[in-house]
Amino acid sequence: MMRTHYCGQVTEALEGQQVTVSGWVHRRRDHGGVIFIDLRDREGLVQIVVNPDDAEKFAKAEKVRSEYVLKVIGQVTARVPETINERMATGKIEIVASDIEVLSVSAPIPFQLDDKTISEEVRLTYRYLDLRREEMQYAMKTRYKVTRSMRRYLDDKGFMDMETPILTKSTPEGARDYLVPSRTHLNKFFALPQSPQLFKQLLMMSGFDRYYQITRCFRDEDLRADRQPEFTQLDIETSFMSEAEVMDLMEGLAKTIFREGVDVHFDYEFPRMTYADAISKYGIDRPDLRIKMELVDVADLLQDIDFKVFAAPAKDPMGRVAALRVPQGGKMTRKEIDDYTKFVSIYGAKGLAYIKVNDLAAGIEGLQSPIVKFFPDQVMEILARVGAQDGDLVFFGADKAKIVNEALGALRCKIGEDLGLIEQEWAPVWVVDFPMFEMDEKQARLTAVHHPFTQPKATTEEILNHTAPHQMLAKAYDLVINGIEVGGGSVRIHDTNMQAAVFKLLGISDEDANEKFGFLLNALKYGCPPHAGMAFGLDRLVMLMIKRESIRDVIAFPKTQSAACLLTEAPGIVDDQQLIDLDLRFRKPAVPKS
Amino acid sequence: MMRTHYCGQVTEALEGQQVTVSGWVHRRRDHGGVIFIDLRDREGLVQIVVNPDDAEKFAKAEKVRSEYVLKVIGQVTARVPETINERMATGKIEIVASDIEVLSVSAPIPFQLDDKTISEEVRLTYRYLDLRREEMQYAMKTRYKVTRSMRRYLDDKGFMDMETPILTKSTPEGARDYLVPSRTHLNKFFALPQSPQLFKQLLMMSGFDRYYQITRCFRDEDLRADRQPEFTQLDIETSFMSEAEVMDLMEGLAKTIFREGVDVHFDYEFPRMTYADAISKYGIDRPDLRIKMELVDVADLLQDIDFKVFAAPAKDPMGRVAALRVPQGGKMTRKEIDDYTKFVSIYGAKGLAYIKVNDLAAGIEGLQSPIVKFFPDQVMEILARVGAQDGDLVFFGADKAKIVNEALGALRCKIGEDLGLIEQEWAPVWVVDFPMFEMDEKQARLTAVHHPFTQPKATTEEILNHTAPHQMLAKAYDLVINGIEVGGGSVRIHDTNMQAAVFKLLGISDEDANEKFGFLLNALKYGCPPHAGMAFGLDRLVMLMIKRESIRDVIAFPKTQSAACLLTEAPGIVDDQQLIDLDLRFRKPAVPKS
CATH class of the missing domain: 2.40.50.140 (Nucleic acid-binding proteins)
Known part of the structure; x- marks a missing residue:
C-alpha cells in the first residue's frame, strides 16, 4: 500500500x-x-x-x-x-x-515550478513539468469538474451521450478540413469533422430524441491567435423542443457548471438581446455587457451639415455615425486620445473625433473639441442624447456601418478595461434573431450566417418569395458571456421543401447539395422530427471561467500557434514506405530529415 | 409544447x-x-x-x-x-x-423496420432508418448506460476525465498509423493515436494521480473481421497503485457496468489464472471458461512409441501432444469428425486423431479409434488422465506447441458451442503473469508482448543479466469474459535505467528510442511515480454484454469491413487544390471522379 x-x-x-x-x-x-x-x-x-x-x-x-x-x-x-x-x-x-x-529520483528540473516568468515555449516543451504547477493543476481539475457537471446535468434531463465518427466526410462548416489518406481506398481521403453537425441531426432522425457529446472537432485554419487545430465542444441536439426550450435548457446548464465548476451563482435570468440591438448598442454580436457604455446613433442630426466626414456617412444607407460617451473621460490626455485613434485605425477607422465636456452649463463654450465648430447647432442635442455630463468625453465614429461598429465596438471594450469601467464580474446575454443570410460582397452572393440547415423565421413560401432575403431572420441563438461567444445553436430545417428553398437562395445546386450532404437530404424525406441544438466551445468556456488569457492554458497538451506540439515534435517526418503505401508523394522535394 | x-x-x-x-x-x-x-x-x-x-x-x-x-x-x-x-x-x-x-411526412421507407432479413449493406446505407429499429435503439441505449456507469464509478474513485491529443505523433502500439498531412508544416504528418498510452503516462508524471478517458483510437490495420479503423477505449491510468489494486478497481468497474448496463450480477471474485495455465489448459490466453473441457498434456507417455506423428512432437522441446476429452462425444458421426478435422486445419493441424470410448471396462477392445494400435500400452493411462468415461470421445493434437494450442483451443470452443457444452452464461477470468517478451521468429529478435513500457517482474540488474529473457514475466493483466479479451493493462516502468535495460533487450537503439518517444524518456528523469493502467475496448465489451455478433451493431455510424462508410460515402475524392495546398500528389494517376 x-x-x-x-x-x-x-x-x-x-x-x-x-x-x-x-x-x-x-x-x-x-x-x-x-x-x-x-x-x-x-x-x-x-x-x-x-x-x-x-x-x-x-x-x-x-x-x-x-x-x-x-x-x-x-x-x-x-x-x-x-x-x-x-x-x-x-x-x-x-x-x-x-x-x-x-x-x-529526479534530475534537477529545467525551471522552478513557482517561477512565473518561464516562456511558453519552455512550458510546452516540458509540459509534463509545467502541468505540475498549481495553476495548471487547478485549470485541469476545473475543466474536469465542468465536463462532469455538464454530463450529469444532461444525463438528468434524459440526454444520451453518443459517439459520432472522427474519420468521416467533409462537413459544411466552411473552414478547411484536415484530410486523412486511406490505404484501403487509394486516392481517397477521410476528413476529420469540424463538428458532428450532420451526424447529430441524423441521430434525431433516428429517434434518439436527446443527444449530447463532449467531442473533438478539427479545423485546419490559418493561424490566428488562440485557435487550436483540435478543440473540444459540448454538442447537443434535441427533437421536439422549441428555440425557447433549448435556450432555457442550456441556460440551466451554464448556471450549473458555473456553480459547480467555479462557485459562481447566477440567480437571475440571462437577458436576451436581438442581434440588431447588439450591433446598434455595442457594435458587435457578442457584446461585453460588463461595460455599460453604449453606442448612440446621431446620423439623423448630422445629415445636412457641411462637414463631409460626418454628413456623407450620415446620408449613406450603408453608413453610420455614432457617438460613444466615456464617463469622466475628460481627463484623457492628448497622447491617450492619439493612442485610441491609432487603435481604431486597426479596424479601418480613418480618425477618431471627440468632444471633451468641461462645462455643459456654459454651452458650446464649455466644450473642448476640434470638431464642434462644424455642427454648433446640433452639438447640444447630441450631448443630451448621449447623456453627457461635466467631465465626460464623447468619441465619434463616422464611416461605413461595418467600420464604425467594429471600431467603436472594440474601442468601447478597450476604454472599459483601461478606465476600470468594468462594473460586474460576469455578464451573460443571449443574442437572438440573427440574420439568416449575409451578403458575401466579394462573391456577390448570399451565404448562411449559421449554416444552411438553420431554420429561417419564415415559411417555405416566404423564403421563395422574399424580396430582401438578407433581412430574413433565423431561429439561431448565441450565448455570450463577458464578450466571449460561449456557444451557439439553432433550430434546424426538418422539411425537404424548406431545405431546397434555402439551398436555392444560397445558390447551391441540387448536384452540389447532393454531393456534399446527400445522405442528410435523403434522410430528411423519411419522417424528420422538428429538432434543434447547440454547441459550447469547451476550451474557451473553461478559459473564461477561470480567467485565463489563452485556451492553451486549459488544454493538457495543446499545439502552439503554428499548429505544432513542442513536447512530441508533432507533426513529424514519416518513412517513404508509408507514403508509398498511401500512393502519395510530395510535389516538391521533401525537406532533409534532421 | x-x-x-x-x-x-x-x-x-x-x-x-x-x-x-x-x-x-x-x-x-x-x-x-x-x-x-x-x-x-x-x-x-x-x-x-x-x-x-x-x-x-x-x-x-x-x-x-x-x-x-x-x-x-x-x-x-x-x-x-x-x-x-x-x-x-x-x-x-x-x-x-x-x-x-x-x-x-415520410416517403415510403426502403425496408420495413421489423424485417430481420435486411442485408447489412442496406442497413448501413440507410443507417438513420436502421437505428430506428428496436434492437439498435436498445444497443445504443445500453452503450450509453455503460459509459455513464463507467464514468460515475471512476468519478467516485477520484479519477479525473482528461483529454489527450488526436493530432499527434506515432505511438508505439505497432499497428499502422493513420497519417494526417499538415498544411502548416509541409511534408510533415500528424498521426492519429492508436491509444493515449504515452500521454496518460505523462499525466501520471505530471501528478494528476488518477486519469480516465473514454476515447477514440485509430489503427490502419489490414482488414480483418470485426475491426474498425476507429474504435473506442475506456482508458485509465493511476499512480501509486499496485497490480493487485488496479485489478480490484477494474473488477469493481466491470461488475458495476454489468449490473447497471444489463442487470447481470457477479457476486463472486473473478478467478485469476496465469498465462501459462491458460495456454496449458485452454490453448489460448483468453480462455472461454463457460466451457469446462480442458487440454491435457500426454507427451510424457508417448515419447518412446514408434508412432512418429505423436512421438516426434512429444520429444520436441517446442512440441506438444495434448488430449481433449469431449463428454458424450462418442455419438459424433464420421462426417462430423471430418468437419472438425477440416476446422483444425485452418490452424495448421495436419490431422485430428481421436478415440471413441465405448466401453472402458472392456479395455482396449472397448475403444474405437484408428490410432490406439500405435500405443496400446499407454492408452488406458491416457484415458484415465483425461477422465474419460463411457460414451466420450477424446481428440488429440500433436505438433509444434503453437499449432496444437491454436487448433485444440479453437476446437474446444467450437465443440462447446456445437454440443451445447456452454455451462454458464458468463465466465470472467483474469489472466496474469504474461511473458514480458516473445521471440519474433521471422526477425529473430525479442518483441514486447504488451508494450515496451511494461514493467517486468525483475529488477534492472536481473533484466540485464537474464539468460532466458523470453521466460521473464511481466506485470501485465488481461480481463477475459466468455473468451473475449475485454481489456488489458500493466504496471509501467518508472525508472530510466530499467527502461534502458528493456530497450536494450528489445534491440532498440538509444537513437531510435529517442526519436520515437524521447519525450517520454526525458520525462522519466524528473521524478516519475510508480504507475499502472488498463484499457477496456468499449465496442467489444458492449457487443459482449448484449450478445451481438459484430461490433458494428453497437456503433452508431460504423465503417464496413473495407473501412468505408456506406452512409456518407467516406472516404471520398478531394479537390486537386486541397492536395496542392498539402504539397502532395498521387504516385499513380488519380481514379476518375465518378
Missing part, C-alpha cells in the same frame, strides 16, 4: 494516527539538525519531519532533492503553535517520518 | 389526463370506422385512437402513413378489457386523440 491519504488531506483530524503518503519533494530544508520536506501530491502539500533518531532514515532524507518521489510512513503530529501555517489545509500538523522510501 | 410525456411512458397512472405526445407512426389500422395509430418514440409505443367525431381531424389521420411524424393531443383512456395488451408498458390504455398535427 503506497498511500493511506493524499498529502493535501492530512489534517489535524488525523492527529496521532500513522499515515502513509506518497508524492513529490516540493521543498527540502535542514533546520537545527532536522530535515523538513514539503511533500506534494494532487491534493496539496504536507510537511514531513525527519528527525536524526535513525541514521539510515536520516541519510536517505539527506539525499533527497526537489521532485524526487517518496513514500513516507509517519505519525500525524500537531505543530507547535509558532509554526502553524493557517494558509495551508495541512498547516496545523506535520508528519513525523518513521520510514522513508525513495520511489524515484 | 410538443410533448408532455414520451409515448412509451403513458400508462394507466395517467388515466383521465390530457397528454401531448410526439413521435413516428409505427403502424396504422382502420377498424370499424375508427383509426388506430401506434405512435413510437425513444421510450416505446402508445396506441392513439382517432374517432370520426371531427371530420377535419379524421381526414388528417386518414392521410397518415408509416414513419410520418405526428403531434397528438388527447385523453388517456382505459382500454376495454379484451383489447388490453399485457406485453406493452402502455398496453392498458390508449390516447383518444382530440387534435393531430402532422409535423413531417
Whole structure:
C-alpha cells in the first residue's frame, strides 16, 4: 500500500494516527539538525519531519532533492503553535517520518515550478513539468469538474451521450478540413469533422430524441491567435423542443457548471438581446455587457451639415455615425486620445473625433473639441442624447456601418478595461434573431450566417418569395458571456421543401447539395422530427471561467500557434514506405530529415 | 409544447389526463370506422385512437402513413378489457386523440423496420432508418448506460476525465498509423493515436494521480473481421497503485457496468489464472471458461512409441501432444469428425486423431479409434488422465506447441458451442503473469508482448543479466469474459535505467528510442511515480454484454469491413487544390471522379 491519504488531506483530524503518503519533494530544508520536506501530491502539500533518531532514515532524507518521489510512513503530529501555517489545509500538523522510501529520483528540473516568468515555449516543451504547477493543476481539475457537471446535468434531463465518427466526410462548416489518406481506398481521403453537425441531426432522425457529446472537432485554419487545430465542444441536439426550450435548457446548464465548476451563482435570468440591438448598442454580436457604455446613433442630426466626414456617412444607407460617451473621460490626455485613434485605425477607422465636456452649463463654450465648430447647432442635442455630463468625453465614429461598429465596438471594450469601467464580474446575454443570410460582397452572393440547415423565421413560401432575403431572420441563438461567444445553436430545417428553398437562395445546386450532404437530404424525406441544438466551445468556456488569457492554458497538451506540439515534435517526418503505401508523394522535394 | 410525456411512458397512472405526445407512426389500422395509430418514440409505443367525431381531424389521420411524424393531443383512456395488451408498458390504455398535427411526412421507407432479413449493406446505407429499429435503439441505449456507469464509478474513485491529443505523433502500439498531412508544416504528418498510452503516462508524471478517458483510437490495420479503423477505449491510468489494486478497481468497474448496463450480477471474485495455465489448459490466453473441457498434456507417455506423428512432437522441446476429452462425444458421426478435422486445419493441424470410448471396462477392445494400435500400452493411462468415461470421445493434437494450442483451443470452443457444452452464461477470468517478451521468429529478435513500457517482474540488474529473457514475466493483466479479451493493462516502468535495460533487450537503439518517444524518456528523469493502467475496448465489451455478433451493431455510424462508410460515402475524392495546398500528389494517376 503506497498511500493511506493524499498529502493535501492530512489534517489535524488525523492527529496521532500513522499515515502513509506518497508524492513529490516540493521543498527540502535542514533546520537545527532536522530535515523538513514539503511533500506534494494532487491534493496539496504536507510537511514531513525527519528527525536524526535513525541514521539510515536520516541519510536517505539527506539525499533527497526537489521532485524526487517518496513514500513516507509517519505519525500525524500537531505543530507547535509558532509554526502553524493557517494558509495551508495541512498547516496545523506535520508528519513525523518513521520510514522513508525513495520511489524515484529526479534530475534537477529545467525551471522552478513557482517561477512565473518561464516562456511558453519552455512550458510546452516540458509540459509534463509545467502541468505540475498549481495553476495548471487547478485549470485541469476545473475543466474536469465542468465536463462532469455538464454530463450529469444532461444525463438528468434524459440526454444520451453518443459517439459520432472522427474519420468521416467533409462537413459544411466552411473552414478547411484536415484530410486523412486511406490505404484501403487509394486516392481517397477521410476528413476529420469540424463538428458532428450532420451526424447529430441524423441521430434525431433516428429517434434518439436527446443527444449530447463532449467531442473533438478539427479545423485546419490559418493561424490566428488562440485557435487550436483540435478543440473540444459540448454538442447537443434535441427533437421536439422549441428555440425557447433549448435556450432555457442550456441556460440551466451554464448556471450549473458555473456553480459547480467555479462557485459562481447566477440567480437571475440571462437577458436576451436581438442581434440588431447588439450591433446598434455595442457594435458587435457578442457584446461585453460588463461595460455599460453604449453606442448612440446621431446620423439623423448630422445629415445636412457641411462637414463631409460626418454628413456623407450620415446620408449613406450603408453608413453610420455614432457617438460613444466615456464617463469622466475628460481627463484623457492628448497622447491617450492619439493612442485610441491609432487603435481604431486597426479596424479601418480613418480618425477618431471627440468632444471633451468641461462645462455643459456654459454651452458650446464649455466644450473642448476640434470638431464642434462644424455642427454648433446640433452639438447640444447630441450631448443630451448621449447623456453627457461635466467631465465626460464623447468619441465619434463616422464611416461605413461595418467600420464604425467594429471600431467603436472594440474601442468601447478597450476604454472599459483601461478606465476600470468594468462594473460586474460576469455578464451573460443571449443574442437572438440573427440574420439568416449575409451578403458575401466579394462573391456577390448570399451565404448562411449559421449554416444552411438553420431554420429561417419564415415559411417555405416566404423564403421563395422574399424580396430582401438578407433581412430574413433565423431561429439561431448565441450565448455570450463577458464578450466571449460561449456557444451557439439553432433550430434546424426538418422539411425537404424548406431545405431546397434555402439551398436555392444560397445558390447551391441540387448536384452540389447532393454531393456534399446527400445522405442528410435523403434522410430528411423519411419522417424528420422538428429538432434543434447547440454547441459550447469547451476550451474557451473553461478559459473564461477561470480567467485565463489563452485556451492553451486549459488544454493538457495543446499545439502552439503554428499548429505544432513542442513536447512530441508533432507533426513529424514519416518513412517513404508509408507514403508509398498511401500512393502519395510530395510535389516538391521533401525537406532533409534532421 | 410538443410533448408532455414520451409515448412509451403513458400508462394507466395517467388515466383521465390530457397528454401531448410526439413521435413516428409505427403502424396504422382502420377498424370499424375508427383509426388506430401506434405512435413510437425513444421510450416505446402508445396506441392513439382517432374517432370520426371531427371530420377535419379524421381526414388528417386518414392521410397518415408509416414513419410520418405526428403531434397528438388527447385523453388517456382505459382500454376495454379484451383489447388490453399485457406485453406493452402502455398496453392498458390508449390516447383518444382530440387534435393531430402532422409535423413531417415520410416517403415510403426502403425496408420495413421489423424485417430481420435486411442485408447489412442496406442497413448501413440507410443507417438513420436502421437505428430506428428496436434492437439498435436498445444497443445504443445500453452503450450509453455503460459509459455513464463507467464514468460515475471512476468519478467516485477520484479519477479525473482528461483529454489527450488526436493530432499527434506515432505511438508505439505497432499497428499502422493513420497519417494526417499538415498544411502548416509541409511534408510533415500528424498521426492519429492508436491509444493515449504515452500521454496518460505523462499525466501520471505530471501528478494528476488518477486519469480516465473514454476515447477514440485509430489503427490502419489490414482488414480483418470485426475491426474498425476507429474504435473506442475506456482508458485509465493511476499512480501509486499496485497490480493487485488496479485489478480490484477494474473488477469493481466491470461488475458495476454489468449490473447497471444489463442487470447481470457477479457476486463472486473473478478467478485469476496465469498465462501459462491458460495456454496449458485452454490453448489460448483468453480462455472461454463457460466451457469446462480442458487440454491435457500426454507427451510424457508417448515419447518412446514408434508412432512418429505423436512421438516426434512429444520429444520436441517446442512440441506438444495434448488430449481433449469431449463428454458424450462418442455419438459424433464420421462426417462430423471430418468437419472438425477440416476446422483444425485452418490452424495448421495436419490431422485430428481421436478415440471413441465405448466401453472402458472392456479395455482396449472397448475403444474405437484408428490410432490406439500405435500405443496400446499407454492408452488406458491416457484415458484415465483425461477422465474419460463411457460414451466420450477424446481428440488429440500433436505438433509444434503453437499449432496444437491454436487448433485444440479453437476446437474446444467450437465443440462447446456445437454440443451445447456452454455451462454458464458468463465466465470472467483474469489472466496474469504474461511473458514480458516473445521471440519474433521471422526477425529473430525479442518483441514486447504488451508494450515496451511494461514493467517486468525483475529488477534492472536481473533484466540485464537474464539468460532466458523470453521466460521473464511481466506485470501485465488481461480481463477475459466468455473468451473475449475485454481489456488489458500493466504496471509501467518508472525508472530510466530499467527502461534502458528493456530497450536494450528489445534491440532498440538509444537513437531510435529517442526519436520515437524521447519525450517520454526525458520525462522519466524528473521524478516519475510508480504507475499502472488498463484499457477496456468499449465496442467489444458492449457487443459482449448484449450478445451481438459484430461490433458494428453497437456503433452508431460504423465503417464496413473495407473501412468505408456506406452512409456518407467516406472516404471520398478531394479537390486537386486541397492536395496542392498539402504539397502532395498521387504516385499513380488519380481514379476518375465518378
